[in-house]
Amino acid sequence: MKWYGWAGKLVDIDLSHRRIQVIPLELDMMRLYLGGRGLGVHLVYNELTSRTDPLSGDNLLVFAAGPLTGTPVPTTGRFACVSKSPLTGTILDSNCGGRFGPYLKFAGYDAIVVRGASRIPVYIRIADDVVLIEDARSLWGKNVRDTTTALKGYGSVLCIGTAGERLVRFANIMNDNTSALGRGGLGAVMGSKNLKAIVVNGSNRPNVYDANLLQHRNADITRLLIASPVSSKGLRVYGTPVLMNLINYMKVLPIANFRRSTSPHAYELSGERIHERFGVKLTPCYGCPIACKREIKPSGVEVPEYETLAILGTSCEVTNLNAxxxxxxxxxxxxxxxxxxxxxxxxxAELNNLQLDPETLISLVHKIGTRKDVGDELAEGAHRYAKKMGHPELSMDVKGLELPGYDPRGVLGMALGYATSNRGGCHTRAYIVGMEIFGKPKLIHRLSWVGKPNLVALLQNIFAAVDSTVMCKFALFSVSEEEIANALSAVTGVDFTSEDFIQVGERIWNLERLFNLREGFTKLDDMLPERFFQEDTDVKRISKSEFMSALLEYYRARDWTKDGIPTHDKLQTLSIAGEYSHVA
Known part of the structure; x- marks a missing residue:
């Protein structure tokens, strides 16, 4: 059959046995899971057994593009990676821009599945039908920039640095130096497999079912992106650091490990100030008109994202921009x-009552990246470190994943989103702060629980589907699920309504929940750190009783039991086949 949007096959690479197989995909499965995050979650759930060691050869790494990846649809130069997290033990997906996703589709594959572990360091080289496992011993010990320089002649480079080699539990995987599969330790999984890099190139473009119709759909999307001040002005002119002043003004900026929530120095870290101080060059992902990423001229050093400025900056009480x-x-x-x-x-810093200066911050990053001195303990992540030191309450995490740059006391929808996230404390599972603070697509009361449980569940479903297309979530400041479903139909030839699209996301979310339940997670893990229930900052602490009521309402919105377990009826409605002993 002829495929549209999808390539219709994946490449399965067993590093233990150096075996490479090209496996055809089924259209019915792709309708259910789309690709990207959804395809990866489906494969990881069905192939891994309970309690698989994330750093063993039994774990999988699934790198998956979506049906829109590499097509003319704006902001679709992305792909996902799915595995079991060595940091949290949960299901883990991460999403990345750059060029790797489109190049994977150009090579003729929807996904790469990596299993097993090599005896020696290797890298994988893909160019259309040619798939090779190459010796990487000369690259082992190099960091990301040197590795990328050595391999970029072959195509788009996805690689780990020495943090991944040393199994730092929050090591990431970098694409062409500056785009990251950033959270949960995918780089450590790659390092545990002795896999230094994957390089991909290709000469084919995905087929589009109705090119004329897609042209009209793309015009709709482009018009909305241009009309939105978020995508056409804020993010394009200043990047994500444009958030700094507003987040600080709304009193939800993490300071001193979430002990305070405003800083008089926020402007010095803002997108506006960075724009004043430095000449910057836009470095957009493939096919993206928003172009939120940028680097400083002439050095080529990356401008930090808002999350980095907040968590590696103000939360560490370091406000020196250069540092x-x-x-x-x-x-x-x-x-x-x-x-x-x-x-x-x-x-x-909090546990040891330290006031960090810029030099100490940089020194600690070096020590963690090399696992030297105290860096060896910190490389295990905040949750394990705080627990080892006898103060687990000082780790600001959910399910072992450290919280990003929004204090949940001032954005209650985000509080519920953090707690219920399947991969742990994360803002990108349901970016409800877009409504609570930015008023996009509409403004809602950030200190009220009214309507939040249903809205969080809906956004989680939408974002899971978007991560499977794979489109950039920044487009959602301007574009609705209706425009995405229309583009998806034009590309694939499969009719998707907005309701179909949302149900794909709901299916993925429930399967992720099943994975975590199988690993032993319960409703007790859908919880925030106690600090947010016990301590005020510039905003009041969260009422725990109100939070628990909202959590139960969230479970009801998902048609789960009061213990947060999907029912057989719900799974049947979502066409999730199989026998699950851990459901109600």
């Missing part, structure tokens, strides 16, 4: 998640 830029650059070169790195350092 944060350097720390961010080091994290990218070692291959480490800046959020988890910063949150772990902030936890360390």
């Amino acid at each position: 944060i830029i350097e720390a961010n650059h080091l994290c990218n070169d070692y291959g480490m998640d800046t959020i988890s790195c910063g949150a772990t350092i902030a936890c360390y």
Whole structure:
């Protein structure tokens, strides 16, 4: 059959046995899960058994593009990676821009599945039908920039730095130096497999079912992106640091490991100030008109994202912009998640009653990236470090994943989103702060629980589906699920309504929940750190009784039991087949 949007096959690579297989995909499965995050979650759930060691050869790494990846649809130059997290033990997906996703589709594959572990360091090279496992011993010990320089002649480079080699639990995977599969430790999984890099190139474009119709659908999307001041002005002119002043003004900026929530120094870290101080060059992902990423001219050093400025900066009580830029650059070169790195350092500083200066911050990043001295303990993440030191309450995490740059006391929808996230404390599972603070697509009361449980569940479903297309979530400031479903139909030839699209996301969310239940997670893990229930900042602490009521309402919105378990009826409605002993 002829495929449209999808390539219709994946490449399965067993590093233990050096075996490469090209496996055809089924259209019915792709309708249910789309690709990207959804395809990866489906494969990981069905292939892994309970209690699989994330750093063993039994774990999988699934790199998956979506049906829109590499097509003319704006902001679709992305892909997802799915595995079991060595940081949290949960299901883990991460989403990345850059060029790797489109190049994977150009090579003719929807996904790469990596299993097993090599005896020696290797890298994978893909160019259309040619798939090779190459010796990487000369690359082992190099960081991201040197590795990328060595391999970029072959195509788009996805690689780990020495943090991944040393199994830092929040090591990430970098694409072409500056785009990251950032959270949960995917770089450590890659390092445990002795896999240094994957390089991909291709010469084919995905087929589009109705090119004329897609042209009209793309015009609709482009018009909305241009009309939105968020995508056409804020993010394009200043990048994500444009959030800094507003988040600080709304009193939800993490300071000192979430002990305070405003800073008089926020402007010095803002997108506006960075724009004043430095000449910057836009470095957009493939096919993206928003172009939120940028680098400083002429050095080529990356401008930190808002989350980095907040968690590696203000949460560590470091507001020296040059120091944060350097720390961010080091994290990218070692291959480490800046959020988890910063949150772990902030936890360390509070636990040891330290006032960090810029030099100490940079020194700690080096120590974590090399696992030297105290860095060896901090490389385990805030949750394990705080627990080992006898103060688990000082780790600001959910399910072991450190929280990002929004204090939940001032954005109650985000509080519920953090707590119920399947991969742990995360803002991108349901970016409800877009409504609570930015008023996009509409403004809602940020200190009220009214309507939040249903809205969080809906946004989680939409975002899971978007992550499976794979489109950039920044487009959702301008574009609705209706426009995405229309584009999806034009590309694939499969009719998707907006309701169909949302149900795909709901299916994925429930399967992720099943994975976590199988791993032993319960409703007790849908919880925030006690600090947010016990301590005021510039906003009041969260009422725990109100939070628990909202959590139960969230379970009802999902048609789960009061213990947060999907029912057989719900799974049947979602066409999730199989026998699940851990459902109601």
